[in-house]
Amino acid sequence: MVKKELQWKNMERKPIKNLGEEKRERLNPKEILCAEQHPEAELIEISVKMRRTPGVFTKVVKTLYEKKVKLFSGFHTVSREDDTALIGAFIDISNSSVQVKDIATDLESIEGVLEVNFSEKRFNGLMIDSLHFPLLVSGERSFTFRVETFGRIVESLYEKFGTGAAVVLYQMGVSAGEDKVRSVLNKHRMNKLDVLKLILAERTAKGWCMAELAEFNTDRATLIVKELFECLPFKGRKGEAFSQFFRGYLAGIFEHVLNTSVSVVEAECIAKGDPVCRFIVQERL
Numbered sequence: 001m002v003k004k005e006l007q008w009k010n011m012e013r014k015p016i017k018n019l020g021e022e023k024r025e026r027l028n029p030k031e032i033l034c035a036e037q038h039p040e041a042e043l044i045e046i047s048v049k050m051r052r053t054p055g056v057f058t059k060v061v062k063t064l065y066e067k068k069v070k071l072f073s074g075f076h077t078v079s080r081e082d083d084t085a086l087i088g089a090f091i092d093i094s095n096s097s098v099q100v101k102d103i104a105t106d107l108e109s110i111e112g113v114l115e116v117n118f119s120e121k122r123f124n125g126l127m128i129d130s131l132h133f134p135l136l137v138s139g140e141r142s143f144t145f146r147v148e149t150f151g152r153i154v155e156s157l158y159e160k161f162g163t164g165a166a167v168v169l170y171q172m173g174v175s176a177g178e179d180k181v182r183s184v185l186n187k188h189r190m191n192k193l194d195v196l197k198l199i200l201a202e203r204t205a206k207g208w209c210m211a212e213l214a215e216f217n218t219d220r221a222t223l224i225v226k227e228l229f230e231c232l233p234f235k236g237r238k239g240e241a242f243s244q245f246f247r248g249y250l251a252g253i254f255e256h257v258l259n260t261s262v263s264v265v266e267a268e269c270i271a272k273g274d275p276v277c278r279f280i281v282q283e284r285l
């Protein structure tokens with residue numbers, strides 16, 4: 001028993017109340033390049049790989065600008081393997097008097113540009129990114145799910161398995177949480193509180209929710225979680241707190257980081273009309 005308390009208490013602790021103070025209430029959204037449709041525009045997809053030499057990026061953008069090409073959504077990434085960068089974007093060439101091939105030739109002639117690819121493929125007028133794969137997040141192979149789709153999966157699980165669905169979802173969360181801690185510890189050397197903070201911060205970057213460690217005492221932690229993907233499809237529609245996957249996820253990360261058994265209760269939930277989801281993590285004694 002004493003050992004358990006020490007494990008929880010020994011964590012390096014900084015004043016928690018400062019954690020969220022610098023955060024802005026509202027963040028701007030982040031869009032992954034996927035599909036675009038504009039009846040007025042003549043959309044083309046472009047993918048330009050270049051050396052990370054000063055000035056190359058500017059020359060590429062300047063060349064497009066000179067051809068009267070309008071940039072739509074896009075991305076710019078830097079390779080982890082070599083000293084290259086990649087721009088992928090949808091562009092509108094309706095105001096440009098030159099052909100796509102000529103734009104490609106001009107871009108290829110820029111010193112430092114290694115590869116230029118174009119796609120004009122459309123699906124019923126919809127332009128879909130067909131030049132990039134796999135989807136990487138922080139260099140890791142990922143895929144996306146619509147929040148509504150996840151909601152429907154959860155709904156059908158409850159229809160088929162009744163309350164058993166809650167157990168399945170909770171356990172899925174525990175495994176995901178444990179896996180996350182292992183992956184963080186494999187990559188970074190940091191203290192336990194920083195591991196927790198990093199994992200929570202990453203939930204925002206990965207679009208899960210905006211989670212904040214509001215309280216961290218010797219035997220209890222409270223998390224304020226805004227716009228949680230799991231509860232969002234059921235906003236105001238349920239009589240009780242709804243999260244099982246994320247509740248399990250928190251249990252998985254806290255248990256693995258603290259090396260002790262914890263219980264996680266969702267005390268407030270947007271699914272039952274509360275403004276945020278609030279989780280309380282306590283050491284199981």
Ligand SMILES: [Zn+2]
Pocket residue numbers: 228231241242243266268269270271276277278
């Ligand atoms: Zn909730």
